[in-house]
Amino acid sequence: MAPAVNLTPKTRGRLTASLPEDRLAELRSLLDTRRKGFSLEAPFYTDPAVFTADMEGIFGNHWVFAASVAEVPEPGDYVTVDYGPYSLIVLRNDDGGINVLHNVCRHRGARVLTEDSGTTGNLVCQYHSWTYNAEGTLIHASAPGEADFAKGCYNLKRAHSREVAGLIFVCLADEPPEDFDEVAKIFEPYLGPHELAKTKVAYQQNIVEEGNWKLVMENNRECYHCDGHPELACSLFPTWGLTDGIIPNHLEDVWQRNLNAQDxxxxxxxxxxLPYEVVEELDTRIAGIRISRESLDGAGESFSATGRRLSKKLLGDLRDFRLGRCSMHLQPNSWFHFLSDHVITFSAFPINEHQTLVRTTWLVADDAVEGVDYDLDELTHTWKQTNLQDKNFVELCQRGAASPAYESGPYMKSEYQVEAFISWYVARMQEHMA
Known part of the structure; x- marks a missing residue:
């Protein structure tokens, strides 16, 4: 376990300007009095002021998973990523690197690119045709009588970006958290053999969940509710998160089968x-992480009804289909499953205090042919259904948090990762608001 890190990323503070002092005092009090081992107080899920604080203290400060390299494989390819008040363009440049630009025209603030993804040469704002190159440099803003216009002062604003093992991360802070370098060294050896640079997007699903982003992440961080995922339970052992001593009687046989499969x-x-050991530093780092390689039920190959492979093409330099899943959780907004035949990435992008966009992307080998090497409906079936079920669970919790009868409830032992996520969140927000 890594020691606690005394590091707070620096941003231009806007919270004190946007919220009155009495609301800031309320937020600090809620954070300082948070009861360990219990869910958060209702305002953390329902209050627009808390959401404003989250967007600055968490999503404005930390490394956020934005996309995979398979989504922007060629120069000029881009995706737009929106969360809270922010809109970003993630663009593959001519040198093969990644530029992240704020999707806000420097003329009068119009969105420059309005599609979720695409390919572009220059970036042209459709309002008044201000034109920027891939670096965000303003190259055209001509108008009658504006010969002395200083174009060099009005380039698109940039954000930080990192590409690690085929995953693209963005950070809006002036000085991003430095411990991400250490975390990247942890997960690169696990992900590297899957070679995401040699994958392509088979399918992407966007779901808007009527729930606060923290409820989305809490739901993901436990399997206490996994009886509600019948399709997933065919391949994912429902004992995930349990340990000796807390195995219910009806899962004893499954637990033993899990142990044998893991061995x-x-x-x-x-x-x-291949590395497989559990590395769990969810609340002891600024960039919290959990990663491991874990067995699957049935044939142990993929997320199917029988546990058998869903694509005939192995990824990267892997030599065996029966490699379970490499599972990774990263704070604050993402989780991943790396299998031998495909990869699934998940990202949560907050919209407002009661809505979150959950984006799921299925990647297969770049030479895999749909209808020959994989069936798209079969490939996506388990997690499409699981996502819809999770959407329902999150929305049940959001409606409950809005009730006057709501009060914080205790986490069970198997929900220790939920506690770790909330502990991480509270610590980061306290640092930000200090």
Whole structure:
């Protein structure tokens, strides 16, 4: 376990300007009096002022997963990423690198690109045709009588970006958290063999959940509710998150089957030189992480009804389909499943205090042919259904948090990762508001 990190990323503080002092005092009090081991007080899920604070203290300060390299494979390819008040353009430049630009024209603030994704040469604002190159430099803003216009003062604003093991992260802070370098070194060896640069997007699903972003993340961080995921339970052991001593009687056989499958998986990982150990530093780092390689039920290959592979093409330099799943959680907004035959990325983008966009992307080998090597409906079935079920669970919690009868409830032992997420969130917000 890594030691606690005494590091607070720096941004231009806007919270004190946007919220009156009495509301700031309320927020500080809610954070300082948070009861460990219990869910948050209702305002954390329902109050627009708390959402404003979250967007500055969390999403304005920390590294956020935005997309995979498969979504922007060629120069000029872009995706737009929106969360809270922010809109970003994630663009592959001519040198093969990534530029992240604020999607706000420097003329009168119009959105420059309005599609979720696409390919572009220059970036042209459709309002008055101000034109920027891939670096965000203003190259055209001509108008009668404006010969002395200083174009160099009005380039698009930029954000920080990192591309690690095929994943693209963005950060809006003036000085991003430095410990992300250490976290990248942790997960690169796990993800590298899957070679995301040699994958393509098979499908992407966007769901708007009527729930606060923290409820979305809390729901993801536990499997206490996994009885509500019948499709997923065919391949994901429902004992995930449980330990000896807290196994219910009806899951004892499943628990033993899980242990046997994990032993066999670890033997294969040692044979192929793949890391599999659990690294769990969810609330002891600024960039909290949990990663491991874990067995799947049935054939142990993929998220199917039988656990068998869903694509005939192995990813990267992997040599065996029966490698379970490499599962990774990153604070604050993402989780991932890396399998031998495909990868699934998940990202949560807050819209407002009661809505969150959940984006799920399925990646397959770039030479896999739909209808020949994989069936798209079969590939996406388990997690499409699971996402809809999770949407329902999150929305049940959001409606409950809005009730006057709501009060914080205790987390169970198997929900320790939910507690770790909330502990991380509270610590980061306290640092920001200090």
């Amino acid at each position: 066999a998986l670890e033997e294969r990982c040692r044979r192929y030189g």
